[in-house]
Amino acid sequence: xxxxTQDPAVSVALGQTVRITCxxxxxxxxxxxxxxxxxxxxxxxxxxxxxxxxxxIPDRFSGSTSGNTASLTITGTQAEDEADYYCNSRxxxxxxxxxxxxxxxLTVL
Amino acid sequence: xVQLQQWGAGLLKPSETLxxxxxxxxxxxxxxxxxxIRQPLGKGLEWIGEIHHSGITTYNPSLQSRVTISxxxxxxxxxxxxxxxxxxxxxxxxxxxxKVLLPYYYMDVWGKGTTVTVSS
Numbered sequence: 001x002x003x004x005t006q007d008p009a010v011s012v013a014l015g016q017t018v019r020i021t022c023x024x025x026x027x028x029x030x031x032x033x034x035x036x037x038x039x040x041x042x043x044x045x046x047x048x049x050x051x052x053x054x055x056x057i058p059d060r061f062s063g064s065t066s067g068n069t070a071s072l073t074i075t076g077t078q079a080e081d082e083a084d085y086y087c088n089s090r091x092x093x094x095x096x097x098x099x100x101x102x103x104x105x106l107t108v109l
Numbered sequence: 110x111v112q113l114q115q116w117g118a119g120l121l122k123p124s125e126t127l128x129x130x131x132x133x134x135x136x137x138x139x140x141x142x143x144x145x146i147r148q149p150l151g152k153g154l155e156w157i158g159e160i161h162h163s164g165i166t167t168y169n170p171s172l173q174s175r176v177t178i179s180x181x182x183x184x185x186x187x188x189x190x191x192x193x194x195x196x197x198x199x200x201x202x203x204x205x206x207x208k209v210l211l212p213y214y215y216m217d218v219w220g221k222g223t224t225v226t227v228s229s
Contacts, residue, residue: 029211029212030211030212030213030214031212031213031214033214033215033216035154035216042203042219042220042222043154043203043216043219044219045215045216045217048213048214048215048217049213049215086153086154088154088214088215088216089214090209090214095167095170097156097167097169097170098144098146098156098159098207098214099156100146100153100154100155100156101153102153103153103154
């Protein structure tokens with residue numbers, strides 16, 4: 001299957017921990033990649049691989065995978081973390097296509 | 110630091126051809142895939158297709174019949190063409206650099222995006 005499923009919306013209190021999940025068969029073969037997108041901006045890579053953060057991404061962002069489910073965890077969520085988060089992987093049906101989850105809108109209360 | 114600069118016509122009429130170009134600054138094509146993604150207003154990201162530095166292309170089956178991605182290594186640019194556009198093609202279009210090395214797959218550099226509107 002080429003689908004990646006995300007919850008449409010999640011909310012978290014300021015300073016608390018939130019987990020955003022992504023489910024799909026392709027995650028058994030490729031690590032999920034996570035992007036943060038704020039209004040009017042291009043997506044920004046925040047987590048890739050097993051749990052790799054590019055330079056400049058705060059260490060409160062972390063990633064993990066179990067079976068066909070990947071998770072993005074934000075520990076000590078800040079107001080500036082309010083954004084849309086997309087997971088991304090590669091379709092393993094044989095066509096080698098890129099695929100995105102539908103996105104999760106994170107609201108910081 | 111690699112940067113992607115993209116440009117192209119922002120307003121098209123139905124049935125015209127969408128044409129966008131992405132220039133790669135500060136890096137080479139070798140070892141990467143070069144990808145186009147689009148995002149209708151208020152909606153999620155859609156993978157359009159990619160081109161490997163060798164020239165091999167892969168397209169989203171939903172767009173395959175209308176899409177062409179090409180590479181110009183002499184100019185350090187890659188391009189997207191979408192034929193016979195319709196209102197449903199209205200979106201922000203992004204170019205991105207993609208690394209594929211099983212089990213790793215990620216787009217680490219993105220262009221700023223180009224808004225394309227299809228309207229009669």
